Amino acid sequence: LPSHPAGEVLTSNDARWSFARRRPAGVVSVIAPFNFPLILSIRSVAPALALGNTVLLKPDPRTAVCGGVALMRVFEEAGLPAGALSLLPGGAETGAAVVEAPEVRVISFTGSTAAGRRVGEAAARHLKRAHLELGGNNALIVLPGADVAKAASAGAFGSFMHQGQICMTTGRHLVHESLYDAYVAALSEKAAQLPVGDPASGTVALGPIIDESQLKRIHAIVEDALQAGARLTAGGTHDGLFYQPTVLSELSQENPAFAEEIFGPVAPVIKFSTLDEAVELVNANEYGLSVGILGDVGTAMDLADRVHSGKVHINEQTVMDEANAPFGGVGASGTGSRFGGATANIEAFTEVQWLTMRPQIAPYPF
Structure with a gap:
């Protein structure tokens, strides 16, 4: 993702350059569940960091070490700059805080449908994007x-x-x-x-x-x-x-x-x-x-x-996941394919900015 194209050149009616470019969203809150604490944390933490964001990770309190502390140590050993990834273990109140904090722009939540509805409602009140990967039957x-x-x-x-x-x-x-x-x-x-x-x-x-x-x-x-x-x-x-x-x-x-x-x-x-x-x-x-x-x-x-x-x-059973494949569900299972593969990850963790440039200041009739 760090070396992936971050936008496109657009055609324009005027004599200018026109671009649509992807910019980091800012601070991304990752809320991860207990059942696969390492992979269900890293699949959001890694692409969010790779696309230039800072990340606030809240693991499930039952798996705060393998789903949180272990990841922090790996990135520390790898030389990730201090503050790029922060860990905040805790329960429901902590989860609400990492959704509602004004510094946070995007929430990546994996968990139950009931909890996901609450995350989505809170994010909507604050006009934030919430990518919800929820339950399944x-x-x-x-x-x-x-x-x-x-x-x-x-x-x-x-x-x-x-x-x-x-x-x-x-x-x-x-x-x-x-x-x-x-x-x-x-x-x-x-x-x-x-x-x-x-x-x-x-x-x-x-x-x-x-x-x-x-x-x-x-x-x-x-x-x-x-x-x-x-x-x-x-x-x-x-x-x-x-x-x-x-x-x-x-x-x-x-x-x-x-x-x-x-x-x-x-x-x-x-x-x-x-x-x-x-x-x-x-x-x-x-x-x-x-x-x-x-x-x-x-x-x-x-x-x-x-x-x-x-x-x-x-001709395969239902449990399937690959890092380069879009992952997500419909209905009560979430808000779509928001994990896996360049397209889904870039859409999840960046904002689109339209940028134009002229060689000289444009003439205007006023």
Whole structure:
């Protein structure tokens, strides 16, 4: 980004040079979440600095060291000038302060949709730009004819990776009725075999949930789902903060486990009979971050044109991120692709200035 073209030469009706150039926005506040504290901080901190801004970083208070102090030390060792990057750990009051401070011009927020709405409202009152990357209840569509074993492997990774504590986690498995029973059985078998425990103790697939409050929320949604008629085919239990990979089947669209973002290792599976029904199930949810489609590529391409989602991955699950790819969602998942790649980052962290130049002072009729 420091060496990327910072504007363009425009045509003009007058005898002058005309430019549209990108200028640093000023001070950028980065508010990062707990779940991937290093990458979800650096993906805003690095481009904002590279484009000439100063940055105020507020990590989640639960991950203030790995999401804040560690980054500060790296940049200090690299020789970043003092004051270019500042760290301000804290809770909700601190978050409000780094949004409302008059010195701040741009806010880059990653977190829950509820918190993002408050950030967006506060930023709007102060006429500031807020780039909001929020939650997701992402759908994985398994088309008729798909390889069930490979699909279940993709689905297990999408739902259980990092204990489901990812905005891109597969929160809804939409499986064609011809494969439904086989898919539920295969996914449940995988869930039952995945080792859960302290990652420091050996090779495990799932570690702990972030804290007791989040664990209680996950378990409450699972219990509510069962009360609403879902069937438990794997998991549903926990030992301390270690929650077992959980599979729920026989859900309705209104079931809380299908309708809400769980942010835990829970895989709700629902069947569909037609492609139109699959599209309706995807689009009926307020979130629109990531969709995976497994099976026939031609059919998947048609579906990709019809689903409301910031990202679509054909024959891959929903958890996907690359530094040079635009990242973001629609609807309750945020305000668009504001991270990744030169175009998105430059738009996020700079202001456009129109600049004209003449060789002499222009003549005027007054």
